[in-house]
Structures are given as structure tokens and as C-alpha cells.
Amino acid sequence: MLDDLALFVCIVENGSLNAAAAKLDMPAATLTRRLQKLEQALGCRLLHRSARRLIPTGEGWQYFERCRPLLASLQQATASLDAELNRPAGTVRVLAPITLAGIMYRDAWASFLARYPEIQLELRLANEREDLLTQGADLALRVGELDDPLFGQRLLGWGHTTLVASPDYLARHPVLRAPNDLSGHTLLMAEPLTSWRLQHESSGERMTIQPDGPVRLRVNDMQLAIEMAVAGQGILYCPLRAAEAALADDRLRNPLPGWRGISLPVYALWPPQRTLPARVRVLLDHLLAYSAGSERLI
């Protein structure tokens, strides 16, 4: 109906069925019939047509004048939207765990923003896994294995974890020899790393510790947790990357030599759709390149 109206407008604009047919790249026969259908639907004749002339009726003119600007706006709107959506511009909404985004990918956001000045990045950080669809997000970063096979996903890299404590703390407390020794220590818990999963470096043996008893501090800010560890307040299980600087200059050490935290896969996840909008596509590519650049060690 609206499409037929658009055809009618095109016919009037071009002055004949054949001209409109050429412009629209469809047979004139179709135009005739759809015009007839439209006239029937509207209950009035729109064009007086004979083999040689094509003259709008009074009704035809009225419909033409009233509908043409609106139809033109609509077509322009869809065309410009189409162009916009196929250009890396607009808002990209990303869901990510707080620490992952705030520490591991901090530089990735910065370079992304610098590279795509027309994209507005909206980071919605939360340690809880939120629903991509209800949040209206374009992309999510997830740590750990994914369960939804319908969603698009790519492995970005691996997030390494480690136990840390300050030399000061270690000097004041019993030496750790095995993971179970942790139960005698003061522990700091940084969400969302509530399960401490360790792996023996040579044997590959794995252990999972649920530090539920003697936790001195539980905080959902990784930076603060690390500062507390540096301050000698206890042993912390945290992303390797977050503690890198402190480990490098010996403000923190691994309290359990021979053991390290396991590595968790970091995935990018997006809603099921065949083709990703350009603005999301370029972010994904950027994140992939960034992860590869840091040797997938996050």
C-alpha cells in the first residue's frame, strides 16, 4: 500500500509508466497493475491514462502533493540510516567485568577511541553477567567458558591469575608450601575472583579453594584490593596483569612458589546476527588486535 503509493509518486514524477519503470528497474506491467490495485484500495482514480497521456486526477494531485514529501523523507531516512550503520560511527555499548575492562583492556579502549573519533563508546561495567539483549548491548567481554552457542563469540586471549602478598606480610607469617596452607592465612578477596583456582607449574595439578572463612577484606575493586595486599594486609588472588607493576618492583611476591593461578579464557560475545554492524565489527577487530599484540597474555 505504501509501496504502491511510492510507485505512484514515482510515476507522476517521471511522467510516464515506462519512464518510472526504467528508473525503478521493474517492468511497466507491474506498475500498471499495482497502480490499479492502489486506485482500487483508495477508492478513487489517481491518473487518467491513455496510450499517449498520463494526467493525474484531482485526487491524484492531492495524494501526490501530500505524500511525496513524506515518502521522500522516509526514503532518505532509510538511505541515510543504511549509510550510517555501515560506517564505523554511532554508539557501541559494551558489557564487561569491571577489572577486565578497567585494568586489562584500559589501553585498548583508549586506542580505540583515538582511532575511531566518530564512535561513542559506552562501557557498562559489572562483575555480574548481564544479559546482552536486555541491556541493549552490542558486545560483551566474558571471562571463563561460555554456554550459549547461539551467540557470536571469539576468544580474545587468556587472563592469567596469581596469588600475591607483600614481602612484609610474608615475613610476618608462616611460609606457604601448599595451597591448603592458605587456610591459616589472612585472605583478601577481590570480586569476582571468589574461587581461587591454582595450578602446579610443573605437575599441572589443579586445586580450587573457596576462601569462605578467614577473609579479612572482600571488595569489588581490584585496584584497592591490590593496594591492601601491598600494604601487607593479606594474601590476594588476582589477575596477573593487575599486579604486574607491583610484582616487578617487589612490592608484591607470589607467596606460594611453584604454584600459579590458572588462566581463564576471555571471550568477546555478541548477539546472534549474521552481519555485525560496522561500529561493532571494528571494535571487535580492535580488541582482537590488541589481545594479539599483548601475546594473548592479559
Place this chain on the structure above:
Amino acid sequence: MLDDLALFVCIVENGSLNAAAAKLDMPAATLTRRLQKLEQALGCRLLHRSARRLIPTGEGWQYFERCRPLLASLQQATASLDAELNRPAGTVRVLAPITLAGIMYRDAWASFLARYPEIQLELRLANEREDLLTQGADLALRVGELDDPLFGQRLLGWGHTTLVASPDYLARHPVLRAPNDLSGHTLLMAEPLTSWRLQHESSGERMTIQPDGPVRLRVNDMQLAIEMAVAGQGILYCPLRAAEAALADDRLRNPLPGWRGISLPVYALWPPQRTLPARVRVLLDHLLAYSAGSERLI
């Protein structure tokens, strides 16, 4: 495409395919498929849909926001136009011979205008038969038989004609006994009555005279021609109705007793279309009623 977009907007407005299907009175299956087709055409997903949820994507929201107001305007425009065109309002353009409209139907226009205050009447008067379509006219009045069977037509009545001359003129000139006697007289010709067609009242015998020789005055204004006849300038062939008043008070007489001008059919003619717009319909009805009221004697 635009129709599909309208469907999409309706789906978003109603929150689900089934709700939209109910409102639009079409099966949900159709909605699904046309939505899929639209998404394919636009090259992006518009709605995240699962069995229980229906959430517009970023693209979906953009299309929705941009297109909804335009689509609403369009639908409203067509709806209001539809209502308007089915109401006796707007402009009616009428083609008619000058004398017919100016003298015979003068009162009809007046009463029509009084009765339909919302109609603008546009009378395009010309003695030449002009093309309804190219003139963009809704209705034409035509005197004499019509030849185009495709156009809509109705007989409005009969236009009687007559010969007239002033008593003064008749006293100064030889008495007429038969039509051929006209050739000895001074003749006044009022366009478009260039063929003088006479009929014997009792025998029905018909004669056509082409007064090409001795025409004193040829004018395309009937009123002026009559005034010249009243002034005794010659014999005039004119519509009976135009001379009625002068005949009644003996300023004019029939110069050829026993003969009268023939009667010509007066038709209303309109472009081929099944249903006439309301504003034209009421004018036609009005003219028919007017003609019947004057006993079809014009």
C-alpha cells in the same frame, strides 16, 4: 519495503508479533517472514527475538525512531485524504459553453454554491470543446450528441433554440414564409450557434441553414447578440431561454411562424472512472435536479 517497515514499527509499538498480528488482522507467520525479509533488505538485524522476548537492536531502535513519525504522518495523510475526498468539499472544475453556463445554468450555480459552502466551484467557460483531461476538469457540459463512449455521461435536458427578431425589424423587412427566405435578410450570428437548424412545428420537417454570406454581426456573447436583435439589427438564432424575457414582453418575436429551432441535448460529461468523487457527484446531482425542475426545458 515501506510496508514492511510499517509492519516493523507496528510490531515494536505492540511489543510482540502476535499483538501486532491481532491489531493488523493478519497471521503472525506473515509478520515473521516480512520482518525477516526487511532485515535482509536492510542488511541488519532489527529485533532480537526469542520465544519470549522481543527486543529491538540498536539498529532497530534507530529505524523505529526515525521512521515511526514519518510513517504515522503518511498513514494519517492517506486516511484524512480518504475522508476528505469522500466529503463534498474541495474544488470542482467545470468546463461549459459560455452561454449555456452563463444564461441557462446561472441559477443552478448560485443554488449549488449556496448549498455546498465547502466546495469551490471553478467554471472554465469556452465555446470550443476543450479536453476534460488536459484541462484537469471534473465535469463538462456539452451541447449536442457526444461521441466518446468511454466517458461518463448523463442527459441533463434539452436546449431549445429559436429565431428571433424585433417587431421593428420585421416591420421594415419582407415577411418570412420559409427558412430559405432568410437568405434575403440581415442575420446576426451568436457563436457557437453557427448552424441554424430549424424544424417545422407540425410536419416535423427539418432544415439546416449555414448563414455564411450576409451576416451583419458575428459575436461570441449571447447577451450582446440578443441586445442587437432587440435593437432591430437583424434576425438571430439563439437559445430560447436566452430570449425568453424579450419574447415575453414583445421586444422580440419569432420571425418565421410555424418553424422553431431544433432542440439540442445537453449532456454532463465526466472522465472515465467507476466512482465519482463526492464533490463532483453532488454537483452532477444538483444539475440533474435543476434540469428536472425546469422541466428539462433549458
Place this chain on the structure above:
DNA sequence: GAATTAAATTGCAAAAATGGAATCATGCTC
């Protein structure tokens, strides 16, 4: 006035859309 020609329309086979029923998926209740 007859032939020409450009344009709209129609006929027919093929392709596409439709409508109703069955199926599949998933959030909600018990």
C-alpha cells in the same frame, strides 16, 4: 487519411507471498 510508433495494458507461465496448522523454543509456575 493511412501508416508509424510510442505507450499502456493484458495473457500466461513461473515465482513469490499468504494463511492455517503444526512445531519449536523458552520463561513461568508448582
Place this chain on the structure above:
DNA sequence: GAGCATGATTCCATTTTTGCAATTTAATTC
């Protein structure tokens, strides 16, 4: 956590629409 109920999707017979070619129509030219 299993069953239920709702909503999207798919299947298939039917109707509608399309595309091409042939036909008709009417203005223009010779």
C-alpha cells in the same frame, strides 16, 4: 526441576504477484 503455556517459526497447499511477450491504443508523420 518438570510441566505448562505463550509466542515465534516453519511447513505446505493455495492464492497472489511478477515478468515477459503479445496486444491494444492513440498521437504523429507522411
